[in-house]
Amino acid sequence: xKEALYIILLSLGSIITIFILTKLMGYRQMSQxxxxxxxxxxxxxxxxxxxxxxxxxxFIQPLIAMIVYALTAVFLSWTSTKSMKLRRMIEGxxxxxxxxxxxxxxxxxxxxxDVSEFLVQCRVNGYFDVSKLQxxxxxxxxxxxxxxxxxxxxxTPSDMNxxxxxxxxxxxxxxxxxxxxxxxxxxxxDEKWLKxxxxxxxxxxxxxxxLATCDSSNKASIFLKNNCKKVKDILM
Numbered sequence: 348x349k350e351a352l353y354i355i356l357l358s359l360g361s362i363i364t365i366f367i368l369t370k371l372m373g374y375r376q377m378s379q380x381x382x383x384x385x386x387x388x389x390x391x392x393x394x395x396x397x398x399x400x401x402x403x404x405x406f407i408q409p410l411i412a413m414i415v416y417a418l419t420a421v422f423l424s425w426t427s428t429k430s431m432k433l434r435r436m437i438e439g440x441x442x443x444x445x446x447x448x449x450x451x452x453x454x455x456x457x458x459x460x461d462v463s464e465f466l467v468q469c470r471v472n473g474y475f476d477v478s479k480l481q482x483x484x485x486x487x488x489x490x491x492x493x494x495x496x497x498x499x500x501x502x503t504p505s506d507m508n509x510x511x512x513x514x515x516x517x518x519x520x521x522x523x524x525x526x527x528x529x530x531x532x533x534x535x536x537d538e539k540w541l542k543x544x545x546x547x548x549x550x551x552x553x554x555x556x557x558l559a560t561c562d563s564s565n566k567a568s569i570f571l572k573n574n575c576k577k578v579k580d581i582l583m
Contacts, residue, residue, distance in 0.1 A: 445483040458485050521559035534561045
């Protein structure tokens with residue numbers, strides 16, 4: 348029992364430590380990871396697991412190791428912003444896989460990507476016909492960026508000499524039946540206005556609302572908590 352409690356406390360300690368170190372290293376560790384970030388994340392996770400299950404009271408050593416790895420990541424992140432060569436060495440440099448209708452076999456080979464895998468990535472990104480692509484570049488984080496040919500790209504307002512109004516972020520004023528007081532205040536509205544909007548869009552009370560947003564033109568969008576049975580009835 349004492350052993351189990353000790354492991355629980357160490358596990359919680361390792362989770363808190365990883366959380367703090369991840370905040371220190373930046374959110375990039377969770378999203379667009381370079382090869383170093385990937386290796387670093389795995390290593391810190393392994394050390395944290397060892398720390399969590401250490402029964403010989405020797406948790407200081409893995410804790411120090413985790414901190415050293417995290418500080419190394421922060422240092423390399425800082426130095427890579429100062430040196431382009433170091434950044435390319437750590438994060439890798441982009442590789443042109445295709446350009447102007449020509450696939451570069453050597454670069455595909457360097458990237459360890461065969462033609463079949465390249466075609467899969469094209470389809471995943473909505474390009475089922477490779478001939479419609481102008482350029483494909485493998486980025487340092489392993490993702491492929493695609494540039495379609497001008498004749499196949501989406502029509503934009505500027506192509507039609509239009510000047511649409513700029514869109515802005517909407518404010519979430521209700522989430523899962525709870526009013527976001529600060530957000531509501533930021534929109535310049537109050538609870539009375541909010542209840543009126545809910546009534547106008549078919550709701551009875553704030554508790555009925557799953558999500559409510561307010562845009563820059565003061566228009567409210569109300570999403571009610573729908574009954575799952577109703578959805579099933581629609582699908583049948």
